[in-house]
Amino acid sequence: MSIHNRDKFSFATVTELGRQIRSGGASPTELAEHFLERLDWIGRQLNAVVTLTPELALAQAAQAEDELAAGIDRGLLHGIPYGAKDLLAVSGYPTTWGAAPFAEQRFDHEAAVVERLREAGAVLVAKLAMVELAGGFGYEQPNAALTGPGRNGWDDGSWAGGSSSGSGAAVAAGCVPVTIGTETWGSIHCPSAFNGITGLRPTYGRVSRRGAMALSWTMDKIGPMARTAEDCAAVYVTIAGPDSADPPTRLQKDAPPDHGEPFRFGVVRGGCEHAQPEVVANAEASLDVLREIGTVEEVELPDFPWDAAASTVVIAEAASAFEEFITEGKAAGLTAPEDRAGLYHGLTIPAVDYIRALRIRRAGGRAMDQLLIRYDVLIAPTYPHVAPPIDQPFATYFDREQRRNLGGLGNLCGLPSISVPNGFGERGLPTGLELLGRAYGEERILAAARAFQHKTDWHLKYPSHHAT
Amino acid sequence: MTGERSENDPMDAAVIAARLAEIEARFGGALTPEQREQVRGRIERTLKLRAAMRTAPLTNADEPEIVFAPYRASA
Secondary structure, eight states, X not given: OOOOXXXXXXXXXXXXXXXXXXXXXXXXXXXXXXXXXXXXXXXXXXXXXXXXXXXXHHHHHHHHHHHHHTTOOOOTTTTOEEEEETTBOOTTSBOOTTOGGGTTOBOSSOXXXXXXXXXXXXXXXXXXXXXXXXXXXXXXXSOOXXXXXXXOSSOTTBBOOSSSHHHHHHHHTTSOSEEEEEESSSTTHHHHHHHTOEEEEOOTTSBOOTTBOOSOTTTOEEEEEESSHHHXXXXXXXXXXXXXXXXXXXXXXXXXXXXXXXXXXXXXXXXXXXXXXXXXXXXXXXXXXXXXXXXXXXXXXXXXXXXHHHHHHHHHHHHHHTHHHHHTTGGGGSSSGGGTTTTXXXXXXXXXXXXXXXXXXXHHHHHHHHHHHHOSEEEEESOSSOOOBTTSOGGGTOOGGGOOSSHHHHHHTTOOEEEEEEEXXXXXXXXXEEEEOSTTOHHHHHHHHHHHHHSOOGGGOOOGGGOO | OOOOOOTTSHHHHHHHHHHHHHHHHHHGXXXXXXXXXXXXXXXXXXXXXXXXXXXXXXXXXXXXXXXXXXXXOOO
């Protein structure tokens, strides 16, 4: 499928839209109106929207138009519409964190990423749906959000993934070309893979978390979700960088400039265990593509209890971040019944267990870095299955204990990673491939993902029933 | 690596009971029977996480990954 003439904006990339703006084929106001309309129409059907921001969007679009007409060009994102996960503060609008108890919450400041995108001339059109409190309370089925269960952009009878549910579905369904998601453990990659889009999880500390809801102070990351790696790169370079208000961003290290092909790919041994047959077949086909742009070797991951340590960190930090909310009984107002008592257990984790997890993070992080000196990118299916049905508990579709490949170790160690679409599986739903790199090695994984997408067209596919 | 111990282990069963008692002491009135069972299951899972983490061969020299910078304002 290619971009249909009748709908030249909806499924275009940021790069294509930027070209249209500069060639006179579209104005920022026209784009803002187009995507606001689709968000209001399709986005709401998918439960992907919390709040549309038309007043702000049209003002920002008008400003972009005036500046471009005056010869002021702020770069690729100038005049481009985007959506933000609703845990990022935007003054003048509610910031619900996806949770009913915070439905009326407002901040008088804006998140650092929103500020940086505004300075780059991007146009905020919506605050997008998410699993309540970023999924930190242990939800076990899709109906765990203020706005209802997030529906998949390819099939509204399937889940959009979480916790950046609306961000994934909105891009897939052509409601917005790029969104900002967040990930503590899987929240960018899951909806990216399930919706057949590209999602970048930067290194921990690359992107300021100022103005974002805290779930886990040492694991929360903010990153772009878009159609292509090229678009993710354009947003990433805009939002990354030090911020005095977010100390980990001041510890960033520079990686050497990217040197292009060939790449050294390490394929995780056992990465396809428990995977659906189509996921395995798509991963094998992807490896054939990767062999055209580099070397491919099977690798054994360092043996650490990655998932146990990552779980301990998230549970303990989330219980602390929401201690008052829990102790005051406010969790009773959450949507998912299992979330209402979901973090009591986190209040009883001993400090020595939490510190042990941090010791594993240090030892494991060094072991991973040694491995990643030998390989540019580690490869595994992003998830071993496609999106589950919207109306069933997750446990009826997959075993959560078996769903993790690089997620636990990648997030525990704060490593950058990108998920790219690599085919379709059960029920015609997308599958994803994860490319994980060395700390601060975003350029390298983005280059590898771009090279993969130059040789494939999975990122150009879109759900034709959402074309107009 | 996975934790091997569970509620069937007498020591774990005692820890689960103690932690559940702590939660009930603080929030007991707020928990339905179903929620009590859910909390008990999640406590049991944290003990499995604890057991799994003890399989990592850490030594006295393996520090936690903590960066602490004593604060001093620029003024």
